[in-house]
Amino acid sequence: MKRLLTVLAIGLSLAGGAHAQGWPAKPVTLLVPFPPGGSTDLIARTLAPKLQEKLGGTFIVQNQGGAGGTVGTAAIKRAAPDGYNLLVTSLGPLVIGPHLLKAVGYEALKDLDYITVAVQAPNVLCVPTASKLRTLADVLAHLKAEPGKMSFASSGNGSSDHLTAELFWQVTATSGLHIPYKGGGPAMSDLLGGQVDAAFININTALPQIKAGKLRAVATSSLKRSPLLPEVPTLDEQGVKGADVQSWQAFAGPKGLPADIRNKLRDAVVAGLNDPVIKAKLLELGFEIVGNTPEQFTAFQAAEFARWKKVIEVGKITAD
Numbered sequence: 001m002k003r004l005l006t007v008l009a010i011g012l013s014l015a016g017g018a019h020a021q022g023w024p025a026k027p028v029t030l031l032v033p034f035p036p037g038g039s040t041d042l043i044a045r046t047l048a049p050k051l052q053e054k055l056g057g058t059f060i061v062q063n064q065g066g067a068g069g070t071v072g073t074a075a076i077k078r079a080a081p082d083g084y085n086l087l088v089t090s091l092g093p094l095v096i097g098p099h100l101l102k103a104v105g106y107e108a109l110k111d112l113d114y115i116t117v118a119v120q121a122p123n124v125l126c127v128p129t130a131s132k133l134r135t136l137a138d139v140l141a142h143l144k145a146e147p148g149k150m151s152f153a154s155s156g157n158g159s160s161d162h163l164t165a166e167l168f169w170q171v172t173a174t175s176g177l178h179i180p181y182k183g184g185g186p187a188m189s190d191l192l193g194g195q196v197d198a199a200f201i202n203i204n205t206a207l208p209q210i211k212a213g214k215l216r217a218v219a220t221s222s223l224k225r226s227p228l229l230p231e232v233p234t235l236d237e238q239g240v241k242g243a244d245v246q247s248w249q250a251f252a253g254p255k256g257l258p259a260d261i262r263n264k265l266r267d268a269v270v271a272g273l274n275d276p277v278i279k280a281k282l283l284e285l286g287f288e289i290v291g292n293t294p295e296q297f298t299a300f301q302a303a304e305f306a307r308w309k310k311v312i313e314v315g316k317i318t319a320d
Contacts, residue, residue: 023083023261024057030088033072035065039204043118043249044088046281050272055264061088067101068158068319069093074105077112081256086265087112091160091248095304099312100158100319109305113257114297116266118273119287120246122222123164123200124229126215130194136219136238139198143174151177153187153196158319161187163308164200164221164245166315168235171242191215202247203228204286221245228286248290250297262294 028051030044041063048059064072073093079085098108106112127133133142142150154162157180169175179196181187184205191199192214200221207228209215217232223244225234235243251269253262270291272278279289292300311317 023264024055026084027058027060028083029085030059030061031072031076031085032061032063032088033065033069033075033093034063034090036063039121039202039247040088040090040249042285043287046278047088047118047269047272050275050278051265051268054268054271067104068097070097070101070104070106073097073112076252076254077106079254081113081254081258083253083257083261083265085254086115087252088118089250089252091250091304094250094252094301095308096158096160096163096312098305099309100317109302111255112252113255113262114294114301115251115253115257115262116269116294117248117250117290117292117297117300118269119282120248120290121203121286121288122220122226122246123161124203124206124210124220124232125168125198125218125235126191126201126206126210127198127218128191128194129213129216131197131216133197133218134216136233136235136240139218140172140174143169143172143176148175148177150198151179151196153179153181153191153199155184155187156180156182158312158317160202160245160247161200163311163317164243166317167245167311168200168240168243170311170314172240200245202286207286226286227283246288266291266294 030048032041032044034040044061048061051059064075069089069092073087073089076085076087094108098104133139152165162178165176165178187199190196203226206215210217217229219235219238220226220229220232221235221244223234223236273289273291
């Protein structure tokens with residue numbers, strides 16, 4: 001029996017190695033669970049040619065939007081774990097959607113194998129340049145003087161910009177007025193027009209308006225100052241602790257992805273991110289390169305899942 005088990009173990013090991021060595025033998029789909037044109041789509045399309053270059057084969061970006069990214073994520077959960085269907089996603093479907101939506105079709109902590117967080121980017125607390133609020137201290141004073149009246153725009157209920165504002169209110173023991181819009185464009189338009197008082201905006205969206213003098217940056221949500229806005233202090237250094245937030249884009253696959261394939265993918269993604277041309281382009285857009293290991297991403301995912309679950313429950317946030 002021992003001899004038989006040993007032979008079986010060796011056979012399985014060799015079969016797994018052969019499978020990984022022959023991959024990719026057919027086109028690999030990088031599924032983006034959002035419509036074309038957003039940050040996640042940009043990351044997938046920027047890295048797909050580099051994955052082809054490093055790994056061979058063909059890498060195709062496919063967009064499958066719906067329900068905040070949970071429809072596409074559920075499709076990856078159902079796919080065979082053979083390395084031919086992979087997910088390129090933002091944090092939303094992994095750590096926010098499962099707490100806001102019923103029956104998303106997957107368990108984020110159990111049904112996926114995490115490969116690497118590719119990039120991250122902070123949010124920026126912005127006010128219109130005509131606003132009388134010039135500093136974070138001004139914002140906090142206004143929130144405390146008139147609880148629930150200072151309006152914060154977001155791209156929708158449960159979005160990253162919404163939850164950043166909710167976390168900010170929770171850690172500062174203040175309350176604002178959340179104004180959800182159907183997308184980032186309308187939210188930005190009303191912020192620029194002064195119809196709303198403030199918003200937490202992803203840095204790559206906020207930067208052009210800040211540089212054009214149309215928005216004033218009050219603070220960034222990263223622990224360290226952004227090299228793109230070195231003059232803007234962080235929330236943390238201004239005394240607001242525990243509100244550090246990064247949006248992020250990452251690679252994952254169906255549960256059971258062979259370790260060799262997962263590691264080859266991670267190494268190829270990191271190599272692509274650190275290509276001098278790509279790295280410079282991403283940094284210019286406000287993205288910070290991460291490229292962590294599958295083990296680090298798995299631990300990070302669990303921590304983010306618990307963190308946003310608490311924010312959503314405390315804030316009594318719904319998707320409606």
